[in-house]
Amino acid sequence: MASITLTDVVKKYGDGYPAVNGVSLDIKDGEFVILVGPSGCGKSTLLRMIVGLEDITSGELRIGDAVVNDKAPRDRHLAMVFQNYALYPHLTVFENIAFPLRLQKGKYTEEQIKDNVEFAADTLELREHLDRKPANLSGGQRQRVAMGRAIVRDAQAFLFDEPLSNLDAKLRGQMRTEIARMQRRLGTTTVYVTHDQTEAMTLGDRVAVLRKGELQQVASPRALYEQPVNLFVAGFIGSPPMNFVPGEVHGDTLRLPFADVPMSDALRERVNGRGLVIVGLRPEHVEDVRSLDESKVASGVTFEADVDVVEWLGSELYAYIPFDTHADVAQKLEELDRDLDGEGMRTQVVVALGSESRVRDGSHAELWFDPARLLVFDPESGENLTYDEEAAARVDAETEEDRRAAVERAQRDQKQSETAPRHRQAG
Amino acid sequence: MGAATALTGKQKVAWAAITVAVLVWALFPVISIMATSFKLPSDLNSGSFLPTTWTWSNYEQILGPDGSAQELFLSSLRNSIGISLIATAVSSVLATLAAYAIARLEFPGRKLILTTALGVSIFPVISIVTPLFNLWRSIGLYDTWAGLVIPYLSLTLPISIWTLTAFFRQIPWELEQAAQVDGATTWQAFRKAIIPLAAPGVFTTALIAFFIAWNDFVYGISLTSTEAARPVPAALAFFSGASQFEDPTGAISAAAVVVTIPVVVLVLLFQRQIVSGLTQGAVKG
Numbered sequence: 001m002a003s004i005t006l007t008d009v010v011k012k013y014g015d016g017y018p019a020v021n022g023v024s025l026d027i028k029d030g031e032f033v034i035l036v037g038p039s040g041c042g043k044s045t046l047l048r049m050i051v052g053l054e055d056i057t058s059g060e061l062r063i064g065d066a067v068v069n070d071k072a073p074r075d076r077h078l079a080m081v082f083q084n085y086a087l088y089p090h091l092t093v094f095e096n097i098a099f100p101l102r103l104q105k106g107k108y109t110e111e112q113i114k115d116n117v118e119f120a121a122d123t124l125e126l127r128e129h130l131d132r133k134p135a136n137l138s139g140g141q142r143q144r145v146a147m148g149r150a151i152v153r154d155a156q157a158f159l160f161d162e163p164l165s166n167l168d169a170k171l172r173g174q175m176r177t178e179i180a181r182m183q184r185r186l187g188t189t190t191v192y193v194t195h196d197q198t199e200a201m202t203l204g205d206r207v208a209v210l211r212k213g214e215l216q217q218v219a220s221p222r223a224l225y226e227q228p229v230n231l232f233v234a235g236f237i238g239s240p241p242m243n244f245v246p247g248e249v250h251g252d253t254l255r256l257p258f259a260d261v262p263m264s265d266a267l268r269e270r271v272n273g274r275g276l277v278i279v280g281l282r283p284e285h286v287e288d289v290r291s292l293d294e295s296k297v298a299s300g301v302t303f304e305a306d307v308d309v310v311e312w313l314g315s316e317l318y319a320y321i322p323f324d325t326h327a328d329v330a331q332k333l334e335e336l337d338r339d340l341d342g343e344g345m346r347t348q349v350v351v352a353l354g355s356e357s358r359v360r361d362g363s364h365a366e367l368w369f370d371p372a373r374l375l376v377f378d379p380e381s382g383e384n385l386t387y388d389e390e391a392a393a394r395v396d397a398e399t400e401e402d403r404r405a406a407v408e409r410a411q412r413d414q415k416q417s418e419t420a421p422r423h424r425q426a427g
Numbered sequence: 428m429g430a431a432t433a434l435t436g437k438q439k440v441a442w443a444a445i446t447v448a449v450l451v452w453a454l455f456p457v458i459s460i461m462a463t464s465f466k467l468p469s470d471l472n473s474g475s476f477l478p479t480t481w482t483w484s485n486y487e488q489i490l491g492p493d494g495s496a497q498e499l500f501l502s503s504l505r506n507s508i509g510i511s512l513i514a515t516a517v518s519s520v521l522a523t524l525a526a527y528a529i530a531r532l533e534f535p536g537r538k539l540i541l542t543t544a545l546g547v548s549i550f551p552v553i554s555i556v557t558p559l560f561n562l563w564r565s566i567g568l569y570d571t572w573a574g575l576v577i578p579y580l581s582l583t584l585p586i587s588i589w590t591l592t593a594f595f596r597q598i599p600w601e602l603e604q605a606a607q608v609d610g611a612t613t614w615q616a617f618r619k620a621i622i623p624l625a626a627p628g629v630f631t632t633a634l635i636a637f638f639i640a641w642n643d644f645v646y647g648i649s650l651t652s653t654e655a656a657r658p659v660p661a662a663l664a665f666f667s668g669a670s671q672f673e674d675p676t677g678a679i680s681a682a683a684v685v686v687t688i689p690v691v692v693l694v695l696l697f698q699r700q701i702v703s704g705l706t707q708g709a710v711k712g
C-alpha cells in the first residue's frame with residue numbers, strides 16, 4: 001500500500017488536445033479517492049496514466065516515494081478493474097484470479113496460489129464458480145471476478161474505471177456497498193472513476209471533480225455539496241441538480257425571478273458592487289409553506305409560484321416551476337449546461353418537497369427557502385462568491401475523522417472474524 | 428430445451444427428409460468414387476453401383492511396389508503435400524502479420540491493402556495462367572515447387588488476410604493491457620492473453636488456405652510438365668491403365684480417395700477448433 005502523488009500532470013494525445021491538463025492530486029495511503037466529471041473530461045486518461053498504460057506528457061507521478069513516470073505497468077504494482085472487466089475468456093475463473101500470482105514466477109507455491117485465490121473467491125462469494133469460464137457468468141459475477149483478480153495480490157493500490165456501469169441499478173447498489181466494505185477492510189489506497197452521483201458521494205473519502213482535463217475541486221463529498229468552489233462543481237454535485245437563476249442586485253435586496261431576498265452584510269461585501277449574479281438554490285432546500293410552522297416560515301423567504309409539472313416519487317415530490325431567465329446570464333447558463341452534459345436549457349426551477357405535499361400539476365404553490373443557503377456565483381468566472389474555506393476545511397476534517405473510525409472498526413471486525421491464520425504473504 | 432423450441436412430429440419428419448436429401452446430394456459422388464475404387468477393370472461398365480467383387484488392385488496400382496502408376500502417384504503426392512504446406516505456412520505468417528497490422532495499427536493505406544486483396548482474389552485464375560506460363564518459362568520457375576507456391580499464395584493470401592482481419596478486430600485487445608497491469612511483460616501479455624485467443628482463428632485460416640492449395644487444378648496442370656512439381660489433381664490426368672486397352676478409371680478413383688482422406692481427417696480432427704475459431708467472441712455480455 002502506498003500514497004499516490006500527482007504533480008502538474010499533463011496528457012496531450014497525438015492531435016495535441018490536452019486530455020488532462022495540469023492535475024495535481026495528493027492521494028494518501030489507504031485513502032479512497034473518486035474521480036468524477038462529465039464524459040470526456042479525462043478521467044480514464046488520468047487513471048491510465050497512473051497505472052502506466054498511457055505516457056505522461058509532462059508532470060510527475062509518484063507512488064510511495066518513487067517517481068514512476070517511466071516505469072512499466074508491471075513495475076508499479078497496481079491492480080486495475082477495467083470498465084468492461086477484461087477477463088481472459090480462455091481461462092477459468094480460478095485461473096483468471098490466479099493470473100497475477102502465476103506471473104510472479106517462483107514467488108508463490110501452487111498451494112499458496114490456491115489459498116490466495118480461494119480467499120479472494122470467498123471474499124467475493126465466487127467459490128462455486130471457480131471452474132467456470134467467464135463467458136458463462138452473469139454481469140455481476142464477471143465484475144466480481146475482475147475484482148478478485150485485483151485483490152488477490154498485495155497491490156500498492158486499486159484503480160477502478162467505472163466498474164459498475166455495466167450493471168443494472170439493483171446490482172449496482174449491492175456491489176457499491178460491497179466495494180466500500182472491501183476497501184475499508186483491506187485498507188488499500190483506491191482511485192475510483194465514475195460519473196455516477198451516488199457512487200461519488202457514498203464511496204469516496206474525497207472526491208476530485210474534473211472538467212475538460214482540469215481539476216476543479218478536491219474535497220470530501222459533504223464539502224463539495226455544501227461548499228462548491230464554482231458553478232461547475234455546484235451543478236455537477238447533487239441530484240436533482242442545483243437550480244441556477246439570475247439575481248439582480250438592487251441595493252440591499254437580491255431580486256430573483258420569483259422572489260426578493262434581503263442581502264446580509266457579509267453577502268453584500270462579497271457581491272462587491274456587481275449588478276448581476278447567478279444564484280444557486282438546491283431543490284431540497286425549498287419547502288412547502290404548509291408543511292412548516294410559523295416561526296420557521298418567518299425565518300426565511302416565502303414566494304408564490306405556478307407549478308408546471310409534478311413528479312411524485314414516493315419518498316419525495318419534484319415540482320417544476322418555469323421562470324423567465326435574464327439575457328445576460330442565459331448564455332453562461334447554457335454553456336454550463338453543455339459542460340454538464342445537460343439535455344436542454346434550464347429555464348425552470350426544480351423543487352423537492354416532502355411526498356405528503358399537496359402541490360399538484362398546475363397548482364399555485366406557496367414555497368419557502370432559507371436565504372442563508374443560497375449560493376451566489378460570479379456570472380463571468382463562475383466562482384462561488386459565498387465559498388467559505390474554513391467551513392469546507394472543517395467538514396473535510398470531520399469526514400477524515402469518520403473515515404479513520406470506519407477503517408479501524410472494519411479492520412477490528414476482520415481480525416475477530418478471522419479464525420484460522422492465513423498465509424496471505426509469500427515467504 | 429423448452430417447449431417453444433421442441434419440434435412437433437411433422438417438423439421432425441420434414442427436417443429428417445431435408446437432412447437425408449442434403450446428405451445424399453453431398454455424399455453420393457464420394458461414395459460412388461469409393462465404390463469405383465474397389466472395382467475390377469472388367470466391372471467398371473457393368474452398371475452396378477457396388478463392385479461385384481471387392482478388390483484392392485486399384486490401390487496396389489497406385490501405392491504398391493509394383494503398381495504401374497505408383498511412381499507417378501507417390502511423386503505427385505509428395506509434391507502436393509510439400510507445395511501445399513509451404514504455401515500454407517508462408518501465407519499464414521504473412522496474413523497474420525498483415526491482419527494484425529490492419530486490425531490494430533492506424534496507417535495510411537489500410538483500406539488499400541484490403542481492397543487490393545479482394546481484387547486479387549476475384550481475378551479469374553484462367554486469365555493469368557498463360558502469361559504466367561510464359562514468364563515462368565523465361566525465368567526458370569516453370570515446373571518447380573516455387574513456381575506453384577507463388578501462384579498459390581495469390582489464392583490463399585487474400586482470403587487469409589480477410590478472415591484474419593475480421594477475426595483480429597473482434598479480439599478484446601484491452602486484455603493485453605490488463606495482463607500488463609497484472610504484472611506481465613509486453614511479450615508475456617501477448618503470449619498469455621492474446622495468442623490463446625488468436626490461435627484458433629489463425630489455425631482455421633491456415634486450414635482453409637491448405638485446402639485451397641491442395642485442391643488447385645488449373646495452376647497444377649499448366650505450370651508443370653514432369654514429376655518434379657506436378658501435384659496430385661494434375662497427375663490424375665496422366666494415369667494410364669494396366670494395359671493400353673484398359674481404362675485407368677479405377678486407379679484414378681483410388682487416388683482421389685487417397686487425397687480426400689487427409690482433408691476429411693483434418694476437418695474431423697479440428698472440427699471444434701474450426702467452429703470456435705469462427706465463433707469465439709468478446710468478453711462482455
Ligand SMILES: Nc1ncnc2c1ncn2[C@@H]1O[C@H](COP(=O)(O)OP(=O)(O)OP(=O)(O)O)[C@@H](O)[C@H]1O
Pocket residue numbers: 013014015017019037038039040041042043044045046195
Ligand atoms: N487515444 C486517444 N487519442 C486521442 N484522443 C483521445 C484518446 N483517448 C481519449 N482521448 C480524448 O481525451 C479526452 C478524455 O478522454 P477520457 O477517455 O479520459 O474521458 P473520460 O473522462 O474517461 O470519459 P468517459 O466518462 O466517457 O469514459 C476526450 O476528449 C477524448 O476524446
Ligand SMILES: [Mg+2]
Pocket residue numbers: 043044045
Ligand atoms: Mg472513461
